[in-house]
Amino acid sequence: xxxxxxxxxxxxxxxxxxxxxxxxxxxxxxxxxxxxxxxxxxxxxxxxxxxxxxxxxxxxxxxxxxxxxxxxxxxxxxxxxxxxxxxxxxxxxxxxxxxxxxxxxxxxxxxxxxxxxxxxxxxxxxxxxxxxxxxxxxxxxxxxxxxxxxxxxxxxxxxxxxxxxxxxxxxxxxxxxx
Amino acid sequence: xxxxxxxxxxxxxxxxxxxxxxxxxxxxxxxxxxxxxxxxxxxxxxxxxxxxxxxxxxxxxxxxxxxxxxxxxxxxxxxxxxxxxxxxxxxxxxxxxxxxxxxxxxxxxxxxxxxxxxxxxxxxxxxxxxxxxxxxxxxxxxxxxxxxxxxxxxxxxxxxxxxxxxxxxxxxxxxxxxxxxxxxxxxxxxxxxxxxxxxxxxxxxxxxxxxxxxxxxxxxxxxxxxxxxxxxxxxxxxxxxxxxxxxxxxxxxxxxxxxxxxxxxxxxxxxxxxxxxxxxxxxxxxxxxxxxxxxxxxxxxxxxxxxxxxxxxxxxxxxxxxxxxxxxxxxxxxxxxxxxxxxxxxxxxxx
Numbered sequence: 001x002x003x004x005x006x007x008x009x010x011x012x013x014x015x016x017x018x019x020x021x022x023x024x025x026x027x028x029x030x031x032x033x034x035x036x037x038x039x040x041x042x043x044x045x046x047x048x049x050x051x052x053x054x055x056x057x058x059x060x061x062x063x064x065x066x067x068x069x070x071x072x073x074x075x076x077x078x079x080x081x082x083x084x085x086x087x088x089x090x091x092x093x094x095x096x097x098x099x100x101x102x103x104x105x106x107x108x109x110x111x112x113x114x115x116x117x118x119x120x121x122x123x124x125x126x127x128x129x130x131x132x133x134x135x136x137x138x139x140x141x142x143x144x145x146x147x148x149x150x151x152x153x154x155x156x157x158x159x160x161x162x163x164x165x166x167x168x169x170x171x172x173x174x175x176x177x178x
Numbered sequence: 179x180x181x182x183x184x185x186x187x188x189x190x191x192x193x194x195x196x197x198x199x200x201x202x203x204x205x206x207x208x209x210x211x212x213x214x215x216x217x218x219x220x221x222x223x224x225x226x227x228x229x230x231x232x233x234x235x236x237x238x239x240x241x242x243x244x245x246x247x248x249x250x251x252x253x254x255x256x257x258x259x260x261x262x263x264x265x266x267x268x269x270x271x272x273x274x275x276x277x278x279x280x281x282x283x284x285x286x287x288x289x290x291x292x293x294x295x296x297x298x299x300x301x302x303x304x305x306x307x308x309x310x311x312x313x314x315x316x317x318x319x320x321x322x323x324x325x326x327x328x329x330x331x332x333x334x335x336x337x338x339x340x341x342x343x344x345x346x347x348x349x350x351x352x353x354x355x356x357x358x359x360x361x362x363x364x365x366x367x368x369x370x371x372x373x374x375x376x377x378x379x380x381x382x383x384x385x386x387x388x389x390x391x392x393x394x395x396x397x398x399x400x401x402x403x404x405x406x407x408x409x410x411x412x413x414x415x416x417x418x419x420x421x422x423x424x425x426x427x428x429x430x431x432x433x434x435x436x437x438x439x440x441x442x443x444x445x446x447x448x449x450x451x452x453x454x455x456x457x458x459x460x461x462x463x464x465x466x467x468x469x470x471x472x473x474x475x476x477x478x479x480x481x482x483x484x485x486x487x488x489x490x491x492x493x494x495x496x497x498x499x500x501x502x503x504x505x506x507x508x509x510x511x512x513x514x515x516x517x518x519x520x521x522x523x524x525x526x527x528x529x
Contacts, residue, residue, distance in 0.1 A: 056295050059299050068305060078328065
């Protein structure tokens with residue numbers, strides 16, 4: 001089809017959709033719409049993982065980001081009942097800061113992407129690498145130490161979250177009965 | 179290639195039609211069973227034993243007036259039941275309904291797709307299933323709907339944890355495979371997984387009740403407190419889709435339980451029976467018997483779901499959260515620890 005393979009077509013369509021939804025996250029006025037567009041962006045990125053034969057990563061990406069984290073985001077935003085009238089007015093200082101931060105981020109992106117002409121769209125060299133068996137072998141042999149460090153980090157975050165949550169319950173006992 | 183696409187399309191279509199039919203007749207069976215449990219007849223006017231009742235209900239839903247609230251978010255309001263039903267139907271593609279049938283020299287699996295990470299896929303799909311309810315509840319622009327949606331999603335997130343951990347224990351027991359069809363094959367050779375995972379099965383069962391929003395965990399649509407919960411503002415066929423999706427979710431989770439813990443299409447002395455009947459491996463008669471057995475197990479679980487609904491009263495919200503976080507989660511961790519010890523003694527895992 002027009003000189004492209006199916007994989008290249010899929011890559012193009014998924015990339016277009018991912019960028020489009022990412023832009024819609026930023027430009028939509030309603031925060032709930034933003035969250036839903038972000039979920040769609042995550043689905044597109046999961047599609048990219050699938051193109052690279054990383055099935056496990058793709059599903060975990062959907063389960064964790066779309067299925068857990070974004071649900072909590074949606075949760076909070078629904079309870080806050082934000083809408084267009086409540087949007088705070090931007091001062092010129094915050095606009096200038098925003099432009100500077102975005103410009104710096106653009107520089108980082110350009111620096112990272114400069115040497116990537118050689119990158120492949122898909123992982124054809126080792127099609128089995130993303131299967132869960134191989135992933136587990138690599139993760140628990142070569143990368144065991146980083147893996148353990150990440151789990152300690154997550155444990156610390158978990159304990160911290162519980163501590164923060166506990167303080168609120170003491171102040172208002174009926175809080176957990178929605 | 180064409181043959182492959184044709185074969186997969188037929189399987190997908192068959193599973194789709196099966197899910198729809200079972201979901202429709204589950205509503206009929208629910209009313210019949212509740213009638214039996216409460217010592218009354220249940221539906222008995224439309225057709226013999228009320229068998230045409232689902233068609234009558236569907237027709238009624240189609241012809242009712244459709245009301246979309248003025249201040250609702252119209253696009254999301256309309257799309258929410260669709261999201262809900264799609265996420266429930268997608269989980270059904272994983273289920274291997276019968277042993278593979280041999281045509282010519284190739285085996286054809288009776289499963290839409292046998293992905294390597296079936297169990298993780300299942301968890302992913304169930305976690306995305308929250309969106310239908312949340313979007314529907316929020317877009318209705320009604321306080322009762324919003325509260326119902328928030329209750330439902332908090333409940334689903336809470337019970338997913340215990341469900342996932344009980345599934346990890348199951349995977350260890352089943353020899354470390356994440357593929358649904360391999361989990362069934364393991365049970366063909368030995369005992370059903372429930373023998374090694376009794377506690378895990380109970381936890382998984384309770385979590386499935388909570389995930390499908392069935393009584394005693396149906397706080398999302400608790401009519402005494404929240405009118406109709408997340409579907410308060412829905413009418414006509416959109417309401418029908420929400421109710422339909424609940425039955426479909428029940429069907430899929432029953433099939434998953436029957437497969438994961440009760441051997442799916444396997445049954446005791448199956449190999450001896452097939453030998454006595456003189457059937458070779460891959461014969462279509464074996465596929466048919468296997469499918470019947472699996473289907474019967476699934477229907478049994480659906481009936482148990484209904485039995486529970488018409489027997490137990492509804493939990494209070496704080497009781498529900500306490501059960502999820504303070505009882506089921508520690509129990510599932512305990513189950514995981516016990517499983518590791520037992521499997522080590524059995525010699526299935528080495529350090």
